[in-house]
Amino acid sequence: MGPTHLAHSSSTSGGAGSGNDLRWTRRRVLLAALPLLLLAATYAVATIDIRNHDNRVLRGVALGQVDVGGMTSDQLDAEFDRINSYIQTAPVYIETPGAAYQIDAERLGLTLDRRATSAAVLNAGREGTSLLRPFSWLGALFTKREVDPVLRLDPGAAEAGLAAVSKTISVEPGEPTLILNNGRLELAPGTPGNILDVQQLVRDLSASLPSEPGQEIFVDAVTTTDAMVDVEIQSLVDRINGATTRDIEFIVNGISIKARPDEFRSWVELDLAGSSPRAELNTEVMYRWINAAAGIAQGDIDTRALTVEGSQIRLPRANAVMCCQVEVGEQVLEAVLAGTTSIGLDLIVDDLTPLADLGISELIGEFTTEHPADQDRVINIQRMADIVRGAVVEPGATFSLNGYVGERTTSNGFVPAGVIYDGVFAEDVGG
Template sequence: MPAVSRRALLVAAIALAAVGSGVAVAVSADEGIPRGVEVAGIEVGGLSRAQAESTIEAGLRAQASEPLMLAADGDTLTIDPAASGLSVDVPATVARTLSAGPLDRLGGVLGVDRDVDLVVVAPPTALSAQLRRVAEGFDRPAVEGSITFTPEAVPAAVEAVTGRELDIAGSVEAIGERWLRTGSTRLEVPVDVTPVRTSAQEVQRALELVARPAVAAPITVDVEGDPLVVEPADIAQALRLEPDVFGALVPRLLEDVLYEQLRYRLRTVGDPVRDATFDVSSGTPVVVPAKDGRSVSAPDLAAAVLGVLGEPPPRTASAPLSVATVRITTEKAATLGVREQIGTFTTRHPCCRPRVENIHRIAEIVDGHVVLPGETFDLNAIVGPRDEARGFLPAPQILKGQFVDAVGGGISQFATTLFNAVFFSGLEDVEHVPHSYYISRYPPGREATVSFPKP
């Protein structure tokens, strides 16, 4: 026979052998799982369907019951697979091992291993609930770098923190795809990260060049001839350093906060307004008319202070007066329906001591204040901090069970007198705090103390 014909017959014989081998593999597959098949690292090749199911269940039992650890942005979150509804559909997984084609089966005969994926059941509702639970302690909002101030007006840097939020939908998908497949109980889940604009260098720059100079000394604002001193503590309360679009921290003064800090000192500036009130000295309430005045506005005051914030001491600025309107007009007072005095109370004190001066001073500030229907009277909010600039003197005050001198000491007698007047008027007592021990000049069980900002 010619050489060419012999080669052709040899190729045909090999091809026929290969086809015959494929038929043999297909026939043997009907009896069990092809050789060389693994599921999540568990060998099931050559086993029957029932044997394979038992083998997979036994091989996964320990790992499937272990807590699932999720790697998220450098942290580890842990969920309970059972509580999350996670499970493996073992029959479906075995069915997947039996779906091999002829070439896969041929590979098994030739010693080629094949890994089949698990069929994982990951119910979105239960799994999402577990993920949201652990996300409560993981998620955080982005915090831009800034500057804060202590009550003593000492600035401190606040470093920026990137925000992050666990991607619940992405995590459900990742767990469904990779749980028990990697041979580990720890897998990576996606996190949505919110970047910040401010850098650590910018925060330090703002601390040194903006915040510290801003509270280095008082600022005196000339309000058309009337001096108004703005203390570092006032500035610290109202100053905010916020990032612009480029991440630079820019100073801003909260107008309303600054104005509130200075509200009591503003009573001596310009021509202060006077709300309508009532005179009950005759026994019958009589309306005392309101009076408009001229004062510095909150925007003008903030602009004046902000304009010299970066200058070295001594710092001065100027601000104009403008027309100021009253809170309670004469007409409004007349329509309130105030017809009679419903409560009064009197306590007595000796003359001329510093504590007595403080009692008179707080009475002057509160006198005539009208509480409208639905409003809550707050003594500290009306009077503000007690300081010598506003006429208060050092006098004995109880501090941690001991009498010590403090500016404004003694005004608890005023607080007790006011509390009893409210009590006998039948008005609601929203909050009061008694002294730390009984003082004989006060009625037992009906006394109150006061300090600033809280008793």
């Protein structure tokens, strides 16, 4: 009996222990699986919610300071109308360390870019793969997905609106200049300029939108420091230096004269007025050097040397010989850049005798208009007479008085006098 009882007791005790162990194991499994179950449930909810927001803004998206989560396209359009009205009525202050410059946003042509802003809002939270989007959705429950509205500047309106501010804030860089250093041409950058960064200004405006009508916008005037040194200009300077490593020979009036590299380079100037940089020679300096080196006595060439003596027109002999025709400077530079080191130059001889072949030999007629002396209008009439005296109109050609005289300026000897413009009396130089 005894052994049987002991065996029964042992069997009952072992069964109770196994049951307890099983219950604890189930609890551990449940506790371990609970986070995964919660995560799976959340993932499922997020996935369903994302699908339910097709063609709508996802939850937790803020446009500026406004929660636009769940909005449809029509609701977004209404919100865009509200934002756009705030933008156009907002005064914009562009702040510098010394002052703030005010301009209305409407004058900048500043409007909301609806298409780009709509795309940014609808895409918020939908980045990446569909498997990872639910995790982004979960994060948006605690932190808003902030989207900045995209602004658009009308280029024409912005240029006009920023013109006054830019002139005050911006300082254009000075043009580079050529200097001769140890016989070589070098490009010295112009004075640095501070240029208003319009693109950065637009980005700052996008992040500073008003949240209510009439609210002011303050943005810093970001400027970029710029010194005008162009790669194309530097390449041109290098080319000139490379083409003038040896003496340049000029054959003038049968005489050979040579300009050293540093002498020739000293005649080079930059012309930056066009769309592309170009070099030119200072012909006044170059001709002076050539005339002196060739021993040519320079005289003042009288381009209006015809004189009237009584009934006769006198055709003078050559009164000067010198270098050179106007276009020679450009031809010389082109030749040197092409590798030519010996250049022949023709002298100018002021010889008007071929005019006799046209039959110009006597005075045909003249006229005199009597006016009180020293009046402003009389001074101008006399000046025009002096300019046209000796003018030659060849057979078949036409003559324009204003075209021949050119612009009437004080530097050309004219004085202010009375004029009539569109039936109204006024005063202007050369009247």
